[in-house]
Amino acid sequence: MNVPEGFPDGSFRDGHPAGLYARLLSARAPLRHPELPLWVVAPYALVHEAAADPAAYRSGDGILIDEIGRSYDAPPTIMHTDPPDHTRYRGLVAPAFRPSAMRRIEGEVRDRVRALLAPLLASPGGAFDAVERLAVPLPLQVICLLLGIPEDDWPRFFRWSEAIVPGAAPELDERERDALRVECGTYLVRTAHERRAAPRDDVVSRLALAEVDGDRLSDLELVMFLIQLLVAGNETTRHALSGGLRAFADHPGQWDALRAGADLGPAVEEILRWTSPVVYFLRTAARDGELGGTRIAEGERVMLLYGAANRDPEAFGADAGRFDAARAPAAPGLAFGFGPHFCLGAALARMEIRILLEELLPRVGRIRPAGEPVHNGSPVVTGLRRCPLALEPA
Numbered sequence: 001m002n003v004p005e006g007f008p009d010g011s012f013r014d015g016h017p018a019g020l021y022a023r024l025l026s027a028r029a030p031l032r033h034p035e036l037p038l039w040v041v042a043p044y045a046l047v048h049e050a051a052a053d054p055a056a057y058r059s060g061d062g063i064l065i066d067e068i069g070r071s072y073d074a075p076p077t078i079m080h081t082d083p084p085d086h087t088r089y090r091g092l093v094a095p096a097f098r099p100s101a102m103r104r105i106e107g108e109v110r111d112r113v114r115a116l117l118a119p120l121l122a123s124p125g126g127a128f129d130a131v132e133r134l135a136v137p138l139p140l141q142v143i144c145l146l147l148g149i150p151e152d153d154w155p156r157f158f159r160w161s162e163a164i165v166p167g168a169a170p171e172l173d174e175r176e177r178d179a180l181r182v183e184c185g186t187y188l189v190r191t192a193h194e195r196r197a198a199p200r201d202d203v204v205s206r207l208a209l210a211e212v213d214g215d216r217l218s219d220l221e222l223v224m225f226l227i228q229l230l231v232a233g234n235e236t237t238r239h240a241l242s243g244g245l246r247a248f249a250d251h252p253g254q255w256d257a258l259r260a261g262a263d264l265g266p267a268v269e270e271i272l273r274w275t276s277p278v279v280y281f282l283r284t285a286a287r288d289g290e291l292g293g294t295r296i297a298e299g300e301r302v303m304l305l306y307g308a309a310n311r312d313p314e315a316f317g318a319d320a321g322r323f324d325a326a327r328a329p330a331a332p333g334l335a336f337g338f339g340p341h342f343c344l345g346a347a348l349a350r351m352e353i354r355i356l357l358e359e360l361l362p363r364v365g366r367i368r369p370a371g372e373p374v375h376n377g378s379p380v381v382t383g384l385r386r387c388p389l390a391l392e393p394a
């Protein structure tokens, strides 16, 4: 089995990488990349093994192909940190993202979902783009709620996050992008100072005051972290939301089953497994070792293909390539990664998906495809750029 030339970029132009994943999975071992200095790892067990072991597979030397060989002046993000620094960082920020913290904003998230759905439900059967109308605005609004950004500032905030997220807002040139990033940073530093002086019940306040053994986040760390949330939380959740709706449009029987009372928990997990918005993250071998019987030398990169691992028949059964909202897998999905870097926003993303389904189920008898979906072709965060759907009333 060879990794196709031009992988990953070229292989993603045609849309969802399911076919490619199946081919890479058939090898059952790490595969040497034909052009890049890295091993491609697709099997669930091997991705799981490497992600679980930060002492053997480090994040500090970069987690994206673009970062190979680049050095940075800025302090590393949480994703680019290894233990013990990562343990300290994570200890400071994790409490703000516990499920209990998410429950506190659940009512407001539901109100936002209802507001986004209202105009769509008011014109039953009308075609709309689920990316534009639901999947883009919902995660942005939810991040603003979580951070306690006043609603008047949301439009500015949305603009900034477009400038920050790689690949979004192609009309901006680098100079405009930098200017918006600086504006965003300044705004966030000011917000952090305000919250330190007068704390509220929001994530910025909690992060600004978080202390472990007398240690706090510096202003720069705090702002970098907040920006990281925008990057990590928006595009990913967007693709799970739109891809999940499209999956139900393509599998109306499964929508019927949910409407008849089937459990929502497995449906949310299956949407995450099925869409797996994060294609891969890299690690660097910290010492000579082996993975699945293949020798990996110190300093070599491994590409953990979370998306492929989530389609592995050895973990999810012979029908791993099928969307099954009632699936009860023996293994947990890897859409959020595994190990110490397990997604901090997992509870938030799960809640958004669940609330969207809960609000649609009593009102919508059928989600219909209303045209061909358009894939974004990204080799890092994969999903739909356009998702035309129509909602038939219950």
Ligand code: HEM
Binding pocket: 051, 059, 063, 078, 079, 080, 090, 143, 228, 229, 232, 233, 234, 236, 237, 238, 240, 276, 277, 278, 281, 306, 334, 335, 336, 337, 338, 340, 341, 342, 343, 344, 345, 346, 348, 349
């Ligand atoms: C469906 C939506 C999402 C998916 C598929 C996703 C996926 C992931 C994955 C795979 C990782 C692991 C990184 C690694 O292995 O190096 C991760 C980490 C992270 N995610 Fe998410 N994410 C989602 C939503 C969110 C949201 C909503 C937020 C924030 C509000 C968020 C914040 C983070 C942060 C801060 C990390 C870094 C954790 C660490 O390095 O300790 N994510 N995410």
